[in-house]
Amino acid sequence: MTNPLLAPWDTPFGLPPYDRIEDDHWMPAAEAVIAEARVAVEAIAANPEPPSFDNTIAALEMSDEGIGRVFGAFYAVASADSTPARQSLQRDFAPMLSAYTSWVIGNRALFERIDTLWQSRETLDLDPEAARVLMLTHRRFVRAGARLEGAQAERMAEIRARLSVLGTQFSQNLLADEAGWTMPLSPEALAPLPAGLRSAAKSAGGENGPVITLSRSLVVPFLQYSPDRALRKKAFEAWTARGMNGGETDNRAIAAETLRLREERAKLLGHDDYAAWKLETEMAGDPQSVRELLHAVWDPARAAAEADAEIYEEMLRADGHEGPLEPWDWRYYAEARRRAEHEIDDGTLKPYLQLDRMIEAAFSVAHRLFGIEVREIEAPLYHPDARAFEITRAGKHLAVFIGDWFARPSKRSGAWCTTMRQQHRMGGQEVRPLVLNVCNFAKPDAGEPALLSFDDARTLFHEFGHALHQMLSDVTWESISGTSVARDFVELPSQLFEHWLEVPQVLREFATHAETGAPMPEALMEKMLAAANFDQGFATVEQTASAIVDLEFHCGPAPADPMQRQAELLEEIRMPRAIAMRHATPHFAHVFSGDGYAAGYYSYLWSEMMDADAFEAFRETGDPFDPDTARRLEAHVLSRGGSEEAGVLYERFRGATPSVEALLKGRGLAA
Incomplete structure (x- = not known):
């Protein structure tokens, strides 16, 4: 029988044919598309014609289309609806993809063609996007080790392969611990x-x-x-x-080995440590700039948290408990204080924050800002909980958006946005994206509405902000499409979109009671918004502590015992005893499930310096939906992907990059 992954996808909008895909289809398809890509890359490297942008860079951009298609479909389902078979495939695919990447990077003839083009770039008469893609391609090869030879090149390939295996195992161990308790x-x-x-x-x-x-x-x-x-x-x-319960699912040794290998990789590439290598291409530029940000945030956040801890300890003793405030007490007493001071609680708010209405709210905000229209469609999806929507503007198809919002044991924790296909116009095509948002909201009983906390609703808006970055992308080359931007810039669109959840006219329309349909009372709305920054000392401390530990793990020699080093770092910054890191090392998936946020967890805070300032651009007009500001935001940020440096894009929209004061003010921590 024909493998549905390798046959034409005769599905709505070219979605993966999940209704026909069996787990046995993935491996043959993966082997086939990797083999096809190898043939294509060999043809580029062996081309007897002198290198040109078209026959080398453009050809390379299009060489792995099949890999993107098959693995985009696989990793979407593997993360959101895992099975033992899919976990086994993930473990097999990690070294396969790593070996392919190492082979491409190590193809000397191919790199010589790329390097020749780079050295003669001034004579090529490239348009700005093509020039950017040439630069990024050359930089990617160099930073991956294309200039290494002999034993060093072999060692780099070994490190890359081992890291891919470790990242997969880290994720699967975490999922097992979460599902097993x-x-x-x-x-x-x-x-x-x-x-x-x-x-x-x-x-x-x-x-x-x-x-x-x-x-x-x-x-x-x-x-x-x-x-x-x-x-x-x-x-x-x-x-x-999670991740440190002993046995087969313990992640502590994985974290230690990962840090050692990252340090070795950085040194092979001529850098002092992994953080110096990683941050070289980010907006921050170097570890010291990140340290300055983190410590500028840490001091006021810690002071606020310590003041709150004194209040909560008094409440604890008033309840008849002896001993100090513990981490499992903080949220309980913070919620009690919030109820007392702001006269609200989640039990009062949740009936007004229905999942379906918050989805409608996110769609409505995007319509008012960017003119998009949304209609739900029938499509073959990987799980019955997932829903698909066509996104159009002025009658023109823009994207397919898939939402998968409910928690289940087969889904890894957290919330994320990914794509099964990215926007591009390569080869004269007009390819529009397939975008997926995944969350972990509690699923209600059958027939009951799903109700969200305000933080849940904020998460929904956050992930849809990422989706808009993908759906509004308007570039030629896939490698610079959508969220293919600096890590400390990628969170700007998502964190910015959260602000519209707090716009009163949005809440008046969509925050309606699950039973009566009545809008949220104005007094309750005012209390909810007034409490939006409640307990920010705690929230900022647990987040910033994780970012500090992540950064310092990757600066200097890799720690032999990451747990000991974590404890030392928390002692150095005087971590409040009643607050735990948001992500302790054994379950720090952002950092150890892959390289994406390694030495980069600070990026949420870096982007937050910009998102409050970006929303201020709308406030300054007196209209949170000001059409001219929205057009500038789309033109200079959301549609441009990685076509220019992140700082240039932001300054083109706003005029300048803000300071940390904007972040502290937004969190209510400014002096």
Whole structure:
């Protein structure tokens, strides 16, 4: 029978034919498309004609189209709906893809053609986009080790292969720890919880009765609302112990080996350490610039958190508990204080924050800003919970957007945006993207509406901001399309889009009660918005601590014992004892499941320096939907991908790059 992955995809908008794909189809398809790409690259390298942009750079851009198609479809489902078979395939694919990449980078004839073009770039008469792609291609080869020879080149290939295996194993260990733990709730433990959390716990447990899992959408609200301190401790310790429970799923040795190999790779490439190598091409430029940002944020955040801790410790003692405030206490007493000071809680807010209405709100904001239209479509998707939408503008197809919003044991934790296909116009085509948002919101009982916390709704808007960056992309070359930008710039569109969730006219229209349909009362809305920066000391400390540890792990010699080094770093910065890092080393997937955010977790804060300033551009007009500002945002940021340096794009939109003061002011931490 024909492998559906290798046959033409006669599906709506060229979506992967998930209704016909079996797990046995993936490996033959992967082998076939990698073989095709090798033939294409060999032809480029062996071309007897002198190198030109078209016969070398453009040809290389189009050489791996099949790899992108098959692996884009695979990794979308592997992360969001894992099975033992798909996990096994991930472990097999990691070294296969690494070997292919090493072979391409190590093809001397190919690099000589690229290098010849780079050396003669001034004579090529390239348009700005093509010139940018040439520069990025040459830089990518050099930074990957194309100039290495002999034993050094072989060692680089070995390191790349081993890192890909380690990253895959780290992710799978984390998923196993998360899926393998539940905490049953007795009727007495269930009764004090808000109705929405009780419903989610019952849904998670099914026939086995209500449970708390290690999904953030369950464990965080449990820590906020459960008055049972012993159960809070049990849940918190399980949540923070992911990846360090001993046995086959323990990630500590993986983290240590990963850091050693990254350091070795950087030194092979002539850098002092991995952070120096990684940050060379980011907006920050070097580790010291990142340190300055992180410590400028750390000091006011820590001071705010310590002041809050004194209040929460008094509340703890008033409840009859002895001993200091512990990490499993913080969220409970912070929520109690929020209820007291702002007269709101999630139980009051959630009925007004229905998932379907928040999805509509995100679509509506995008329509008002950028003129897009959305219609839900029927399409073959990988899971019944996923939904597909066609995105159009002025009757023209722009993209397909897929939303997969509910938590399940087969889905890795967190929230993310990815593509099954990126926008480009290579080879005279007009290829539009297939974009996927994945979240982990608690799934309600059948027939009940899904209700979100305000943080959940913010996450939904955040990921849709990433999706817009992909869907509004308008460039020729796939390698600079959409979110193919500096890591510390990629979070700008997503964090900026969050601001529209707080626009009162958006809430008035879409924050409607799940039972009555009534809009959120103005007084409640004002309280919710007034509390938006509540507990920012805690939030900023747990995030910034993770960023500091990540950076210092990659500066200087790799630590022999990352857990010991983590403890030393937290002591050096005087981490408040009742706050844990947002991502401790054994479950720091951003950093150890791949290289994307390694030495780069600071990028959320770096982008936040810009997002508050960018939204201020709308505020200055008096209209959060000002059409001229929206057009500038799309023209200079959302549509341009990586076609120019990130700083140039932002300054073209806003005039200048803001300072850290914008970040502190946005979080309510400015003096």
